[in-house]
Amino acid sequence: MTKVYEALADAFVAEGTTHIFGMMGDANMHWMTAMAERGTTLYEARHEGSGLAMADGWARSTGKPGIASTTSGPGVTQLATSLVCASRAGTPLVVFCGEVALGDLGAVQYLDQAKFADGVEAGFVHVNSAARAQEAVQRAFFIARTESRPVIVSAPNDVQLADWDGPETYVPSTELIDTAPTRPTPERIQQASQIIAESDRVVVLLGRGARNANAGEQILELQRRTKGLLATTLQTNNWLREETPYYAGISGLYGTAAAHELLPDADCVIAIGASLNHFTTEHGYLYPDARFVQIDIADQVVTGTGQPVDCYLRGHAEQALDGLLDILGESTSEGYHTTEVRELLSDADTINEDFVSEEGLLDPREVILSLDEKIPADIPLVTGSGHQTDFGTMLFTRTREIVSNYGLFGAIGQAPMLTMGWSAGQGNRPTLVIEGDASFIMHLAEFDTACRYGWPVLVIVLDDEALGAEYHKSGAHGLKPELAAIPAPDLGAAAVALGGRGAMIRTIDELERAVDEYVADPAPTVLDVRITREVLSIPYRRLLRAEDV
Structure with missing residues (x-):
C-alpha cells in the first residue's frame, strides 16, 4: 500500500523537482528517502536556513521553483531569515517542512507553523488529510509559480505515514497556468507612445525582467529612437553597457556622479521589468520632473516615488516593446545624445583618487x-x-x-x-x-x-x-x-x-x-x-x- 509520503514525493516529481536542499530530520526523512528513490539529487547543508538560501540561488539560476526541506519545529524556525530574503527577492520556492503529529500541541517540537509562515512572508499549505495530500502540493507549486514567492508545505508526521487513498492521477500545477505572453492593450500602447513622443530627455530603465526577457535588441532600438540614456537597477548592472556610449549605469544611490548629474533632468522614464522601488528612484528625488511609463507582467503597484506611474503597460517586455516600436517615430530632439553627455559618461567609472597605502592591507x-x-x-x-x-x-x-x-x-x-x-x-x-x-x-x-x-x-x-x-x-x-x-x-x-x-x-x-x-x-x-x-x-x-x- 502506498503511503502518503510516497504520494507527496510523486507529486513533487510530477512538478519537475530534480534537486532538493536542506537537512534531514525525523519529520521529513521518509519523504526525503522517497525523493531519493525517485532519482532526485539531495544536497545536505549544515544549517536549514543555509539550505533554503541555496535553493533560492538555484531557483534564480534556473528560472524554476527551488525546493528545500527541513524537519519540524526548530528545523522550521531556522529558515526565518532566508525565507524573508527569498520573499523580498520574489523567488519561487516550495519548502517541504515536516510537522509533529496532527493536533499534538504538547510535542517537544510543536510549532504553529502557519503563524510562523505568515510572520516570515511565506505562503502556507497544510497537509491535513491523507486524501488531499497531493492537492496541497499542487496548490503550493501554483502559488510559488504564479506569485513568485516561497511557500511552505507543512506535513504532519502521522499524516505522512498514513495509507494513501487519493486520486490515481496527479495534475501538475503547470497545466493550470496560462503561460501565453501577455500583450498590453492598444490604448495603453498609444498612451505610452504619446508620453514618449512629447518628451525630450528619456531614460530607459532596465530591471531584471528586461534581461530575463532577452529584449536587448528592442531596448537598444527604443533608446536610439528616443535619443535616451540606458540606466539599470542593481540586478541588471552592466547589461548592454558595451552596446551604447549612452549607458548611465545604476539608477539610485549606487550610481556614478555622472548619473546623478544627468538622471534628474529626465522628463520621461521608461521602466522595463523594473519595480521602480525607492532604491531605484531615491524615493522620487532622482526623477523629480519625469513622467513614468512602466512595462511589467506584475500587477501595477505604487512605486518608490509614492505615486502610481503615468502609464502602465501590463505585458511581457517583447510584446510591449514591439507594440511601442510599431508606432513610435524617431525623436526630432537630440535628447541625451550629445557630445557633452557622451564625454561625461566615457569616464564616469574612473577613480580619480589615489589608492590608500597601508602596510599589509589593500585598498x-x-x-x-x-x-x-x-x-x-x-x-x-x-x-x-x-x-x-x-x-x-x-x-x-x-x-x-x-x-x-x-x-x-x-x-x-x-x-x-x-x-x-x-x-x-x-x-x-x-x-x-x-x-x-x-x-x-x-x-x-x-x-x-x-x-x-x-x-x-x-x-x-x-x-x-x-x-x-x-x-x-x-x-x-x-x-x-x-x-x-x-x-x-x-x-x-x-x-x-x-x-x-x-x-x-x-x-x-x-x-x-x-x-x-x-x-x-x-x-x-x-x-x-x-x-x-x-x-x-x-x-x-x-x-x-x-x-x-
Missing part, C-alpha cells in the same frame, strides 16, 4: 578593479550585503550575470549560499561572490558543503576584521568604532581545512596569482583579502558625510 577599490580585469566575464557575480558590497556593486564594469542581495532584507551572510545554489543550478558552473568577513564567518560551515559537492565557487572575502557598516556608522555618529572591530582568523587556512583551496591575500600580486590558479582550474576557493578600513565607499560618503561624489 578595496584596487582589489575590485583587479578582479574585474582578471576574472572572465562569463563567470557570474553574486554580491552580498554590508559596507564591503558597495565596492563590488559600483566598480565591476564588465558585462556579466549578476545577483545582488542588497536591499532584500539587509541580511548579511546570505550571499555565499546563494552562490552555491547558483553554481549547482548551472551544472557546477564557476561562480564568484564578494562578501565581508563577518558575513562569511556567519555560515563558514557551508564551505564544507561546497567542497562535498564540488561546487566551484570563488569566495572573495573583503576582510577588514570588523562589522564594516557599523564601524563606519559608529564613527559618523560619534560612537566608538573599535567596538565593531572583531579579529578574524585566517579564512584561507580554514577553507583548506574544510577541504577546499584558500589563501590569505595582502598584495595585488598575491591576489592575481590566486585568481589565475582558480580560473585555470576552478574549485571551491576562499581568498581572505585583507583590506584597510581607511576607505569609505561612495554610498556611505554620500549618506554619512553628505559628500557630492
